[in-house]
Amino acid sequence: MVSASTANVRGPYKNGIKRRREIIESAARVFGQFGYAGGSLRQIAQEVGVTPAALTRHFDSKEGLLVAVLDYWDEENDRTIPRSRQGLDRFLGMPTSVLHHTMDRGLIEMFLTVAAEASNPRHPANEHIRRRYERVIGNGVRELTRARELGQVHPMSDSEIVAEVRGAYALMDGIQLQWLIDPTIDLVATFKRCLGDIISKWTGHEVDWDAVARDGAETP
């Protein structure tokens, strides 16, 4: 984080930090609606109420702004995943993350659009997006492995664990894409049902989502 070095400086920088944040949030909206290539600095600047020059002042270039936006998304996203959720709980908490996403369509729209665009090796955000998936899948593998050690799930080989974790996150991305295209579908209910299919194959018994919601409320 660039702002970390200036966060505790007094006085005149406070406006800059606030403005910086405004720019990032506008940029997330614009990149989400038109993609990275399709969104323009002009458009973002107009939303914020400044000129394009102010944007390059803060972020050097359009690419620099994109990276800042992606970092912002990761922060927002991690906030919805309490570090206390370990083992099987990690996956039972996924619908909660999805629920949070429904309240900020811009971020998920931005992420999926940029992720698809950045899948090309020559895209400026390719490295960032690749590392992001590595991290997310890696964390999932760690927690499902933990669940296996704890006896929360049936025995699985390491490669089976990777496949199952990839499937769970693939389901999440895919359902969210369908919801972007048709927002009338019940995103959380659909996701719960399909994720429940997968998790119940792991554990051998049905998932009681109501009980999960109660437990989640007790220990947030």
Place this chain on the structure above:
Amino acid sequence: MVSASTANVRGPYKNGIKRRREIIESAARVFGQFGYAGGSLRQIAQEVGVTPAALTRHFDSKEGLLVAVLDYWDEENDRTIPRSRQGLDRFLGMPTSVLHHTMDRGLIEMFLTVAAEASNPRHPANEHIRRRYERVIGNGVRELTRARELGQVHPMSDSEIVAEVRGAYALMDGIQLQWLIDPTIDLVATFKRCLGDIISKWTGHEVDWDAVARDGAETP
């Protein structure tokens, strides 16, 4: 299809039809790599070896070209789904579609990139992409309903059927996205395993993918 009206005309149009096809295939590559907004007619024209003016001659506008590319994708895709596959067979055949996609990365890259971009209501391809998902999900719902009537799967309510079908296609999109970002993952094996989780919840017994492959080879 526009070319349908000229496909069986003699002589001088043959070159035009062939060129038209070249343009569409190049456009699919370029739109896949840079998105619709990010890809340019100049770039496509250069790949084909003509000037941008030739492109607008054939397709009127950039948007017209995009529509032609999406139609082309649908044709290519439908070719991998034999109409003979009904009921549960429809879903058992999904990994075959995915396998075909691995052999033409450009098309799946184009589709996912444009689908994410076009999720915005103001995107020129929004209507097209929305109808496409409606059709795909609708077909899936029809076949899973048929499977229910045939007793191939456990009883399910109509709304449960919709959720399960959405989940199956979400899984497919999501896994393909992960494969675009990291092509070293075993796309088909991962998809088979996770789809198997879902289908076995429907039927109550494990999916024997080897048997599916044998049956598919017998009746293509």
Place this chain on the structure above:
DNA sequence: GTCTATATCACGATAGAC
């Protein structure tokens, strides 16, 4: 820290020759 002004460039689309 933000502005105005501008340099430089690429875009989609069109007109008209061949």
Place this chain on the structure above:
DNA sequence: GTCTATCGTGATATAGAC
């Protein structure tokens, strides 16, 4: 059917005033 030439627009990024 494709070309050359060009128009008008809008993009990123920079320079220098305030």
